[in-house]
Amino acid sequence: MLYPLLWLVAASLKPENQIFGTLGLWPSDFQWSNYTKGWEALPVSFTVFYRNSAIVTILSVLGNLFSCSFAAYAFARLEFTGRRLFFGLMMMTLMIPYHVVLIPQYVMFLKLGWVDTYLPLVVPRFLASDGFFIFLMVQFFRQIPRELDEAAMIDGCSTFKIYWAVILPLSLPALATSAIFSMIWVWEDFLAPLIYLNDIKNYTVPLALRLFVDHEAESAFGQMFAMSVLSLVPVVIFFVAFQKLIVRGIATSGMK
Amino acid sequence: MAISRRKFLATTGGVALAAGLPSLPALAQDRSIRHFWWGNPDRDRRTFDVIEVFEKNHEGISVSGETIGWGDYWTKMATQTAGRNMADLVQMDYRFLFEYVRRGALQELDPFIGNGLDLSNFDKGPLSGGMVDGKLYALNIGSNSQVFVYNTKVFEDAGITTDVINWTWDDFANVCKTITEKTGGKIKGSDDCSVVLETCECWIRQNGRTFFGEEGDVIATPEDIAGYWQFWLDLRNAGALREKDKSLDANLPMSDVGVVSGDTAISNFWSNQIVGVQALMQDTVGAAMVPHKPDGEPGQFIKPSMFMSLSRDSKDPEAAIMYMNDWINDPEETKILGLERGIPANPEVRKALAPDFTPAEKVSVDYFNAIQDKVGPLPPPEPKGAGEVRDAFIRAGTDVVLGNAEPQQAAELFIDDAQAIIDRAR
Amino acid sequence: MKRLSARNASGYMFLTPWLLGFFLLAIGPILVSLYLSFTRYDMVGDPRWVGFDNYVYMFTRDRRFWKALEVTFHYVIFAVPLRLIMALGVAMLLDKGLKTIGLYRAIFYLPSLLGASIAIAILWRQLFAIDGVVNQVLAVFGIEGIGWITNPSTSIYTLVVLAIWQFGAPMLIFLAGLRGIPRDLYEAADIDGTSAFRKFYAITLPMLAPVIFFNLVLQIIEAFKVFSPAFIISNGTGGPADSMLVYTVYLFNEAFKFFRMGYASGLAWVLLVIIGTFTAIAFATSKYWVHYENERD
Numbered sequence: 001m002l003y004p005l006l007w008l009v010a011a012s013l014k015p016e017n018q019i020f021g022t023l024g025l026w027p028s029d030f031q032w033s034n035y036t037k038g039w040e041a042l043p044v045s046f047t048v049f050y051r052n053s054a055i056v057t058i059l060s061v062l063g064n065l066f067s068c069s070f071a072a073y074a075f076a077r078l079e080f081t082g083r084r085l086f087f088g089l090m091m092m093t094l095m096i097p098y099h100v101v102l103i104p105q106y107v108m109f110l111k112l113g114w115v116d117t118y119l120p121l122v123v124p125r126f127l128a129s130d131g132f133f134i135f136l137m138v139q140f141f142r143q144i145p146r147e148l149d150e151a152a153m154i155d156g157c158s159t160f161k162i163y164w165a166v167i168l169p170l171s172l173p174a175l176a177t178s179a180i181f182s183m184i185w186v187w188e189d190f191l192a193p194l195i196y197l198n199d200i201k202n203y204t205v206p207l208a209l210r211l212f213v214d215h216e217a218e219s220a221f222g223q224m225f226a227m228s229v230l231s232l233v234p235v236v237i238f239f240v241a242f243q244k245l246i247v248r249g250i251a252t253s254g255m256k
Numbered sequence: 257m258a259i260s261r262r263k264f265l266a267t268t269g270g271v272a273l274a275a276g277l278p279s280l281p282a283l284a285q286d287r288s289i290r291h292f293w294w295g296n297p298d299r300d301r302r303t304f305d306v307i308e309v310f311e312k313n314h315e316g317i318s319v320s321g322e323t324i325g326w327g328d329y330w331t332k333m334a335t336q337t338a339g340r341n342m343a344d345l346v347q348m349d350y351r352f353l354f355e356y357v358r359r360g361a362l363q364e365l366d367p368f369i370g371n372g373l374d375l376s377n378f379d380k381g382p383l384s385g386g387m388v389d390g391k392l393y394a395l396n397i398g399s400n401s402q403v404f405v406y407n408t409k410v411f412e413d414a415g416i417t418t419d420v421i422n423w424t425w426d427d428f429a430n431v432c433k434t435i436t437e438k439t440g441g442k443i444k445g446s447d448d449c450s451v452v453l454e455t456c457e458c459w460i461r462q463n464g465r466t467f468f469g470e471e472g473d474v475i476a477t478p479e480d481i482a483g484y485w486q487f488w489l490d491l492r493n494a495g496a497l498r499e500k501d502k503s504l505d506a507n508l509p510m511s512d513v514g515v516v517s518g519d520t521a522i523s524n525f526w527s528n529q530i531v532g533v534q535a536l537m538q539d540t541v542g543a544a545m546v547p548h549k550p551d552g553e554p555g556q557f558i559k560p561s562m563f564m565s566l567s568r569d570s571k572d573p574e575a576a577i578m579y580m581n582d583w584i585n586d587p588e589e590t591k592i593l594g595l596e597r598g599i600p601a602n603p604e605v606r607k608a609l610a611p612d613f614t615p616a617e618k619v620s621v622d623y624f625n626a627i628q629d630k631v632g633p634l635p636p637p638e639p640k641g642a643g644e645v646r647d648a649f650i651r652a653g654t655d656v657v658l659g660n661a662e663p664q665q666a667a668e669l670f671i672d673d674a675q676a677i678i679d680r681a682r
Numbered sequence: 683m684k685r686l687s688a689r690n691a692s693g694y695m696f697l698t699p700w701l702l703g704f705f706l707l708a709i710g711p712i713l714v715s716l717y718l719s720f721t722r723y724d725m726v727g728d729p730r731w732v733g734f735d736n737y738v739y740m741f742t743r744d745r746r747f748w749k750a751l752e753v754t755f756h757y758v759i760f761a762v763p764l765r766l767i768m769a770l771g772v773a774m775l776l777d778k779g780l781k782t783i784g785l786y787r788a789i790f791y792l793p794s795l796l797g798a799s800i801a802i803a804i805l806w807r808q809l810f811a812i813d814g815v816v817n818q819v820l821a822v823f824g825i826e827g828i829g830w831i832t833n834p835s836t837s838i839y840t841l842v843v844l845a846i847w848q849f850g851a852p853m854l855i856f857l858a859g860l861r862g863i864p865r866d867l868y869e870a871a872d873i874d875g876t877s878a879f880r881k882f883y884a885i886t887l888p889m890l891a892p893v894i895f896f897n898l899v900l901q902i903i904e905a906f907k908v909f910s911p912a913f914i915i916s917n918g919t920g921g922p923a924d925s926m927l928v929y930t931v932y933l934f935n936e937a938f939k940f941f942r943m944g945y946a947s948g949l950a951w952v953l954l955v956i957i958g959t960f961t962a963i964a965f966a967t968s969k970y971w972v973h974y975e976n977e978r979d
Contacts, residue, residue, distance in 0.1 A: 003815065004805050004847075005792055011801075041297045043304045043321075071700035080693025090700070093708050095903055095957040096715070099934050100950040103338045103725065103943065104711035104718075110339045127703025132900065134700070136855065139896040142974040143862060159692040173858035181851065188797050195335050198290070198322045200300075206799075212297060213325040213800055220297055221511070221804075228801045235795050236788065243787050246858045327918060331938050338725040338943070355941060359726035501812050501829030504922040509804070644940050647919065654834070654923050681940075 012225035031222060035230070038223030042211055044200050046227065049208040053187060054234075056121050056204060060186040061179055063125030064133055068178065069171075071128045072137030073163045077149065094131040098191070106195055116198045125186075133178045140174035141167055176245035183238050187231075205231045289576050292322040292336075292343035294329035299596055306589045310582055317575050337361050342567035344576040348394050350385065350559055354637045357388040363566040363573065365392040372577040374585055382601035385560040385634055393565060395580060398598020400561030401627060402454055402546050403527045404446075409539040410521040414438040420544030421626050425487060428547040432496035435521045445496040446522040447514040448503035450488045451653035453646050455524050458546045458555030459484045461632055472639025474674045478667040485656045485663035492657070504654045511536055527620055528561045528598040534616035541616065543623035545630065554632035558624075561598035599624050641681030645674045719947035729944060736948035747949070749924050750932040756838055757928055758905040761845040766897055769849040773856035774886070787857070794850030802844075803914040807831055810840050831915065834925035841926060844911050852897045859893030860886070891972040899964050906957045909934065929953055 012034055014027040039046045074080070075087050109120040128134060144167060152162050168175065190206035197203055203211075209231065212224035293303060300323050307319045322343060324332060330352065336342050342361065356362050369375055369392070375383065386394035406420065414435045418427050432445020449455045457467050460480045469475040491497050498514045510529065514520030516536045525533060527543065534541045546556050564583065570576050582589055590605040595617050600606055606621075613621065652670035655661040661669075694701070719736055721729035740747050772790055796802050809815050810830035817827030830836045867885050876884070887894075909930040912920070920927030920935070929949070937946035 002789065002792070004802075004809065005796070007805055007808075008796070008801055043300050067699040067703070070696045070698075074693050074696035074700075078689065078693040078696060080690045080697075083693065086697065086701075086704075089704065091961060092954070092958070093704070093712070094900075095907075095954050095961065096712060097907055097909075097930050097933055097950045097953060099909075099930065099937060100715040100718075100943075100947045101708075101711040103335055104714035105707070106335050107339045108707070108710060110341055115339075115341065124703060124707055126699065127707060128700035129703050129707065135900070136896060139892045140858070140862070143892055159696070163696070173861050177854055177858045180854065184795065188795075188799075194324065194328050194332055198292075199320060200323060207324070209800070210325045210328055211295065211300060211323065213327070223297075225801060228799060232795055236792070239791060239795075240788055243791075243854070246854065246861060334725050334938050334941070356726070359724055359941070361726045499812065499829075501832040504832050505917065505919075509917075512807070641940070650919070651923060658834075658923075 008225060009229055012222065012229045014222060034222040034226035038220070038226040039230075041220060041223050041227075042200075042208060044203070044208075046205070046208065046230075048201060049203055049205045050234075052118075052202060053204040053206075056118055056193075057183060057186045059118075059122045060125040061182045063122060064128075064130060064182040065175060065179060067126050067128035068130065068133035069137055069163075069168065069175065071134045072141055073167055075134065076138045076141035077162075077167070078159065090131045090134055093129075094135070102191075102195060109196065115196055116202065117196075118202070120196045121186075121192050125182075130182070133182060136178060137171065137174050140171050144170050173246045176242050180239055180242050180246075183242075184235050187235055286316055287572055287575050288318045288320060289345065289570070289572055289579060290320045290322060290343035291345040291579065292329075292333070293347035294326045295323040296325070299323075302592050302594070302596055305592045306583065309586070309588050309592065310579055313582070313586070314575075314578060317578070319579060340569050342569040344567060344570040344572065345579060346565050346567050347397075348563035348565045350561075350563070351638065351643060353386070353394055353563060353565075354388055354642075355640060356565070357393045358640065361568050362393045363568060363570065365395065365566060368573075368577045372574065373581050377602050377604050378584065379601040379603065381558060382560060385558075386563050386565075388637055394560070394563035395565070395584065396560040396562075396601050397564050397583065398528060398561045398595075399558050399601060399624070400598050401527045401558045401624070401631065402458060402556050403525050403530065403623060404522050404544040404546060405515055405525050405530060405533050406522045406542045406544055407443075407515055407537070407539045408542045410435060410439070410443055411542065414521075420542065421630070423544070423547050424550055425547040429487075429491055429494075429496070432491055432522070433494055436494075436496045441495065443518065444498050444514070444520045445491070446498070447520050447524060448488055448492060448497040448500070448657060449524055450485055450657050451504060451650045452524055453649045454526075455546060456481065456484045456649070457635070459487075460555075461557075461635070462549040462552035462555040464553050466635045468636060468638055468642065468678075470636045472636075472678060474645075474671060474678060476671065478664065478671050481667035481670060482663040485653065485667065489656065489663060500657050503657055504650075515541070526561065527623060528595075530620040530623070531595070531614070531616045534619070541619065543619055545627055548630075554630055556627065556631045557634050558627075558631050559634060595620070639678055639681065641677045644677045644681070648673050648677060715947045715950060718944050719951050721944040722942075723944040723947075724941040725943050726941075732944070736945045737952075739945070740948060740952065746924065746927065746932060750920075750927050750929045753838060753925065753927050754906060754908075754929040757841060757845075757908060758902065760839070760842045761908075762898075762901045762905050764842065764846050765849050766852060766894075766901060768846050769852035769897070770856050770894075772849065773853045773860060776853075776857060777860040787854075790853060791850035794848040796848075797910070800914065802911070803917075806840060806844060806915050832922055834921070834923035837916075837921050837925045841908070841911055841915065841928075844915075845905070845908075852901060855893060855897055856890070859890050863889040888973065892974060895964070895968050895972045899961055902960050902964065903957055906953065906960070 010027060013030050013032070015029070015031050071090070075083065075090075105120075106115070109115055112119075114120050148166050148170075149162050152166050157165070188206055190204070190210060193204045193207045194210070197207065209224060209227055212220055212227070291303075291307070293299070295303065303323070304321050307321050310319055311317065329347075333342070333346065337356075348356065348362075365373065382396040382399050383392070386392055386396055404420070415438070416431055416434060418431055423431075428446075435443060435445045453467075460467055460476045463480050465475055465477070465480060467474065467476045488497065492500070497503065498520050502512075502514070502519065510516060510532060513523045513525075513533075515523035516533060522544070524546075530541060530543055548555065564580055566573060566576055566580070583593075584590070584600070584602055584605075587605075587608060590600060590602070591608065593600075594609060599621065600609070610621075648670060652661070652666045652673070656663055656666045718729055720731060720733060722732050723729035776787055776790070811817075812827065812829040812832075816830065820827045828836065830840050863886065867889070868881060871881050871885060907930055908928050912926045912928045912931050913934065915921075916926040916931070918931075918935070920931050930953075933946050933949045933953070936942045936949065
């Protein structure tokens with residue numbers, strides 16, 4: 001289960017010529033320099049890449065949580081004309097292979113003058129572009145007892161109040177799950193940054209990791225592994241911090 | 257109402273914040289060009305250093321350097337091309353050059369020769385590699401040739417003294433068998449090149465043909481290909497080649513190739529890889545030519561390893577050409593670039609670099625000099641669909657290696673396939 | 683009438699961000715790709731209308747299209763159920779409520795964090811190499827291994843194993859779902875002396891059905907669209923003898939390697955129809971096994 005991960009950490013500490021061909025985990029001598037040198041190995045320091053990734057990720061997670069929970073609330077709880085049609089269209093956006101909409105999308109963002117900015121990476125997230133989270137939240141919202149809405153309605157609460165004061169607090173596990181996934185996926189995403197970012201100073205961490213790889217020349221594998229390991233650190237921290245919310249177990253039982 | 261305002265603020269607030277973040281191109285300079293290349297950490301550093309030198313020498317022109325690894329490079333390039341937003345200067349590979357030229361994505365360079373672009377000191381051979389239909393579309397920024405890299409220590413231990421520049425396929429086979437025998441099979445003679453079209457191409461040329469003819473049709477015969485596969489089949493049956501399972505991938509990472517991992521004594525590479533191979537190995541490497549056929553034609557050729565091209569979308573070709581010109585002529589820049597992208601085609605530049613060569617660089621330059629009069633002309637440009645033919649070759653070769661098909665039968669099928677692919681691409 | 687419009691108003695209000703995103707950013711590119719599927723488009727020049735040529739070629743003459751479908755179905759059939767079972771099993775174990783559970787959850791999720799990075803590709807090739815760890819373990823049991831990734835008849839299973847190993851995402855969703863099941867249901871069952879097996883069938887499964895349904899649909903969609911692992915582990919080629927040529931790898935190569943964006947768009951729409959069909963089937967059958975708390979429709 002964990003062997004591959006240990007291998008990765010071990011590889012990040014090995015001298016270049018020992019990474020391959022040897023299966024033993026323990027490096028004969030520890031190359032901590034893979035970390036220090038790797039951090040500064042590219043023309044721009046990893047400090048910059050981390051900052052960029054943090055900006056994109058934080059904005060994207062916020063965007064996803066807000067916009068997707070809005071849409072999910074509408075789909076799960078509100079009756080309106082065209083609900084099924086729109087839900088179907090939303091599912092369709094999940095199914096289409098991304099590579100074929102890449103070019104039309106690129107042309108569109110280019111015309112908007114957004115290429116080489118973070119806008120193409122962030123704005124769609126505020127517009128609920130990721131159906132995965134909508135669908136996920138819909139499934140959880142639908143589990144919440146209807147009597148709660150109805151009681152609130154009778155008390156004169158607006159639909160927004162119900163969303164904010166009833167649905168969201170009861171969906172903490174779903175929101176935490178969405179936050180974790182959206183953090184991880186945005187943090188690790190490299191295709192959109194690859195297409196939309198040109199200036200190396202704007203690169204995100206996963207994109208920077210791709211700069212280590214060359215198909216025909218020597219590659220600094222040790223340093224690449226070291227930086228790969230480091231790139232996991234924020235994700236692990238975020239995971240450990242947020243997974244508590246999933247498990248805290250909402251007091252739904254008390255409500256019934 | 258409260259909702260939509262809140263939502264509105266959340267959205268626009270995020271947008272406004274995001275919009276301000278990326279460092280937008282500085283407005284101080286009046287002219288700017290973009291240079292896009294595929295790289296690695298070393299190449300990226302050198303190239304950004306060159307950009308700095310250029311900007312220092314040409315006040316008022318700013319250069320935006322854009323880089324990514326090989327695999328991602330072409331995805332991004334295709335996307336930018338489709339969006340008509342190519343960088344002014346793009347790095348080109350021989351394999352893709354014709355695809356891009358024929359589709360009209362690159363600009364002709366002839367009008368700039370002697371008019372901003374000084375090629376008076378440029379070797380004529382390498383220059384012709386960037387020509388398509390008689391016009392120059394791509395400037396060679398490093399030359400290359402096929403090479404069989406060998407482990408000199410294994411050769412010595414096995415007592416091999418064969419002249420590896422002039423050797424024949426029989427010599428090669430004998431060397432492989434001797435090494436396998438002397439090491440008790442621990443180190444095999446060579447990697448199996450059955451799926452390596454580049455080596456097969458040399459074989460075909462030794463038979464007096466090329467793989468693609470002038471018109472882009474497949475003119476290699478099934479016998480050419482079958483003979484090639486048979487040669488490797490015999491060696492494989494003699495136990496002198498790397499095991500089948502490791503011989504089916506024509507795109508192995510450098511670290512997995514036989515000579516690097518220590519499985520074999522000889523592996524095929526491109527000559528600009530010699531330095532990189534050495535960096536991954538403890539033993540010293542040597543450079544051998546692809547074996548010859550007695551009385552055969554020269555099979556190998558010197559090909560440009562990388563080009564620089566001016567794109568269709570360039571908004572300031574004049575500044576772009578200035579950059580290109582300095583790249584090949586400016587002593588300060590060429591010194592920074594060194595041999596990293598291949599052997600420079602400017603003899604002055606080579607002379608200036610010589611004193612600082614590392615041992616591996618010396619191996620590669622010596623090899624390059626030794627093969628000069630043993631190589632043939634550059635093959636005709638590859639037609640559209642050549643990349644796909646290469647994939648088909650790998651598939652067919654795989655069947656032969658695995659013993660699912662006889663060389664002759666597989667070769668006939670492959671040639672039919674290849675021609676069909678070319679026809680479809682037209 | 684007034685009530686209907688009021689309901690519509692609040693519905694659309696909440697849907698506004700999504701509607702904006704869909705109509706401003708998503709629908710355009712999607713329709714363009716549909717249009718491109720009826721053209722020859724090399725991405726440099728302009729698209730040229732060819733009618734149904736792409737589709738006709740695909741179904742009548744393109745052997746690799748069928749090969750890609752075969753490989754993909756193979757992957758879906760194995761990867762989806764095995765990954766879901768793994769994820770549900772581990773989620774239930776973790777739900778049992780160990781106190782130090784946070785650490786365990788992180789450990790089980792870690793493999794998924796690696797995604798389909800270059801590191802994973804190198805790692806996987808090493809693990810399943812002829813002299814790799816997998817074979818060394820097999821050797822202990824006296825089984826002689828092969829080069830799993832380089833052998834065309836087994837390479838696809840290395841991708842399946844990778845998919846199972848990276849079960850973190852569905853696991854986490856299962857876990858969130860399990861935590862949502864009211865504890866008093868189990869307590870009541872305990873008082874009645876219900877067996878663990880029976881509790882699983884009578885309480886866990888039905889209560890978890892909406893989440894199982896979600897995971898099932900999403901895993902089907904994702905498995906049909908699987909790209910990165912196959913692409914990276916096979917170095918972008920689709921592996922020996924096309925054995926790892928999953929559909930989207932084929933599509934990607936057609937588009938970006940061979941400049942046939944029109945054809946690739948056609949491939950995408952065929953895949954969309956296939957995925958859509960399976961998803962629709964899942965939705966249709968869900969009436970019979972997925973029940974939502976107090977839901978009327």
